[in-house]
Amino acid sequence: MSAPTGPVALLFAIMDHDFDRVVLSDEAVVGIDAEWLRVDSGEDQLATAHDIADWAEISLGQAIALPNHMSFDFDLDDEVTENEFKDRMRHEFDKLDKNDDKQLIRSELVLEPPVRPVGRAFGGQDSWGSDRSKGGGGPGGRGGGRTAVAVAVKDQAADSMGLMASLQTF
Ligand SMILES: [Ca+2]
Ligand SMILES: [Ca+2]
Ligand SMILES: [Ca+2]
Numbered sequence: 001m002s003a004p005t006g007p008v009a010l011l012f013a014i015m016d017h018d019f020d021r022v023v024l025s026d027e028a029v030v031g032i033d034a035e036w037l038r039v040d041s042g043e044d045q046l047a048t049a050h051d052i053a054d055w056a057e058i059s060l061g062q063a064i065a066l067p068n069h070m071s072f073d074f075d076l077d078d079e080v081t082e083n084e085f086k087d088r089m090r091h092e093f094d095k096l097d098k099n100d101d102k103q104l105i106r107s108e109l110v111l112e113p114p115v116r117p118v119g120r121a122f123g124g125q126d127s128w129g130s131d132r133s134k135g136g137g138g139p140g141g142r143g144g145g146r147t148a149v150a151v152a153v154k155d156q157a158a159d160s161m162g163l164m165a166s167l168q169t170f
Contacts, residue, residue: 007060008067008092009109011035023104025093032089035059036082047072047080067092 015031016023023031039047039055047055049069057063072080072088094100096108 007062007065008089009096009111010061011059012093012096012104013106013109021106023109025102028090028093028104032086035089036085039080039085040082045082047085049078052080 012023012028012031015027017027017030035055038059039051041051041054047069052069052072053063056065056068060066067088069080072084074084074087093104096104098108
């Protein structure tokens with residue numbers, strides 16, 4: 001079972017510079033450079049935990065999202081350097097790149113859907129089933145049933161036409 005893809009996948013998705021839905025490692029390098037400029041708002045080549053949290057809130061959707069300050073701060077000196085940031089982001093790219101071809105396609109970026117509880121949420125299968133049978137019936141609650149009958153009758157008529165046609169060929 002693969003680990004769920006985190007919000008960092010969103011970040012790589014928008015690094016698709018030529019909009020071909022594939023994020024090449026070259027595109028990621030450019031994108032990661034740009035992200036560092038967002039992180040290092042003071043342009044002192046260092047990011048504090050506060051800088052990372054501010055960046056994460058905007059770029060990852062949550063200040064506590066992963067990768068966080070601790071995951072970036074490889075040497076644990078409490079500050080994140082440009083290299084630490086970029087190395088970690090490249091590592092994140094490699095983790096997402098499941099087939100190791102140095103590009104991220106959408107299937108490598110999609111978030112795994114939350115597991116739905118077993119049971120009849122929102123009416124379950126039945127409401128979907130009845131909605132679908134109403135599809136061809138047009139407006140009106142009882143249309144579905146009548147349409148189904150009408151279609152059956154029509155099919156029967158078509159069948160006998162077909163039978164007559166095939167009888168005529170004899
Ligand atoms: Ca691309
Ligand atoms: Ca550090
Ligand atoms: Ca790949």
